[in-house]
Structures are given as structure tokens and as C-alpha cells.
Amino acid sequence: MGAILRQRRCWQVARFRDDLGKMNRFHRWYCQTSHWRHTLEKTVMPWALAGVELDHDVLEIGPGPGLTTDWLRLRAKRVTCIEMDLELAGSLQSRVANTNVDVRCADATAMPFADRTFTSVVCCTVLHHLPSRELQDRLFAETFRVLKPGGAFAGTDSLGSLLMRIIHLGDTMVLVDPATLPSRLESAGFRNVRVEVGSGRFRFLARRPIASHNRDKPSLTKSTVDQFCLGPHTRG
Ligand SMILES: C[S@@+](CC[C@H](N)C(=O)[O-])C[C@H]1O[C@@H](n2cnc3c(N)ncnc32)[C@H](O)[C@@H]1O
Numbered sequence: 001m002g003a004i005l006r007q008r009r010c011w012q013v014a015r016f017r018d019d020l021g022k023m024n025r026f027h028r029w030y031c032q033t034s035h036w037r038h039t040l041e042k043t044v045m046p047w048a049l050a051g052v053e054l055d056h057d058v059l060e061i062g063p064g065p066g067l068t069t070d071w072l073r074l075r076a077k078r079v080t081c082i083e084m085d086l087e088l089a090g091s092l093q094s095r096v097a098n099t100n101v102d103v104r105c106a107d108a109t110a111m112p113f114a115d116r117t118f119t120s121v122v123c124c125t126v127l128h129h130l131p132s133r134e135l136q137d138r139l140f141a142e143t144f145r146v147l148k149p150g151g152a153f154a155g156t157d158s159l160g161s162l163l164m165r166i167i168h169l170g171d172t173m174v175l176v177d178p179a180t181l182p183s184r185l186e187s188a189g190f191r192n193v194r195v196e197v198g199s200g201r202f203r204f205l206a207r208r209p210i211a212s213h214n215r216d217k218p219s220l221t222k223s224t225v226d227q228f229c230l231g232p233h234t235r236g
Contacts, residue, residue, distance in 0.1 A: 062126030
């Protein structure tokens, strides 16, 4: 009963905030196309999540229509999706009913999950849809909170371009600078942060330390982080 009431409250909050981070029509259409599915399966997902262990309880932030979820659910034991858009969350929930996927309609900057719930958290092409840097930082802090110690936070996001500006007309686009991402993730408590710039996008991987006292000890030197940020572009 408690769980049902909590979910209902989330749906109400989502309805209230439904305009936040909402994608324009082109964007909503494109995220469901076979072209995007092919790009995700052949290029984006294998690159973004290379070496990330996905076998247990994975949280996916911002699945949209769920093409990323389809890739994840074949590799994880359980996938929980948190999607703020009421319509997208509803249609994904119907499509994946009775599978290893559960969809929650809620805001990833205030997640309805207990501390230390997930073994990994994945976030693909979502960060620039948050309307401010502060909200992006809140998403990092919430991700840290719901990750189990030792768990990975991994994903990818877009770099700026003319095409990106056109695609996002009437849409939210607050790009994340890959050069500042390591320090932002470390401020949220993550360690072993790696950011790598590729073709049109960057990927990131960070870990919640096993022992909480590690929070105060960065495990990479500044120069190591810079090397990852400023390294050669690799094709995605
Ligand atoms: C460009 S789509 C990416 C969809 C999918 N991950 C993919 O790569 O195909 C971004 C998604 O993030 C969702 N989103 C944006 N802000 C969010 C937030 N604060 N909490 C949960 N979902 C959010 C949007 O509603 C949208 O569905």
C-alpha cells in the first residue's frame, strides 16, 4: 500500500513538473527511431558502458522511449528506470510490463529510492536536459546517495555543435563541460572519475568509494583527471 501511495505521489509531482526538461517534438520522435536504435546499439552504448559491470540492480536515469533500456535489460538482472516525463514513463512501463524492468515516473534530482539501493547507475544523453548546472549537481548527489559503495556511475552526454543547437530549439540544452565534470563528480563524493571525449559526445565513469572515509581522499591526481579530459578524441 505504501509503495502504491509513493508511486502515485511521484506521478503527481511529475505531472506538476511535466514542463521541466521536456523534449521538443522532433527530439521525442528521433529518440524512438530505428536510426537512433542502431546508433545506440552499434556505437553509443558499447562505448559508453565498456567495462561497466551491469549484472545486478541497475538504475537508468532518463530512458525516454526506452531504446537504451532495451540494450540494458539484456545485460542486467534488474533495471529500474526513473523518467520524469509522464507520457514517456507511462508508455515505457506498458511496453516492458512483466519483464526485468520497472519504470518510476519521478525526478532524478529528488529520487524516491532508499540510500545504497543500486549496484550501478547509467545515464545516457540526459544531463544536458536538466535546466541548470545546480540541478545537474543535484542529480550527481542523488546518484551518489542511491548507489551501493563500490558501485559505478556511468554514461554519456553530447558535446556542443550547430546541429545540437538546431535539434534543441524550444528544448532544454544546458551542456556539461567534460573538463569540469571530474571535479563536479568528486564534489558529490565520487572517486576514480574518468571522462573521455569522443566524436560528438563524451563518456564518463565514476565510483562511489567502498569506505566512506575515502570521500575526503581523491584517488586520482589532478593531472590524471586532466589527461582524461583533454586526451585525443576517439570515435564513438
Ligand atoms: C534525450 S532523452 C534520452 C533518452 C535515452 N536515454 C536515450 O539515450 O535514447 C532524455 C530523457 O531524460 C529525461 N529527463 C530529463 N530530466 C530528467 C529528470 N530530472 N529526471 C528524470 N528524467 C529526466 C527526459 O524526459 C528524456 O526522456
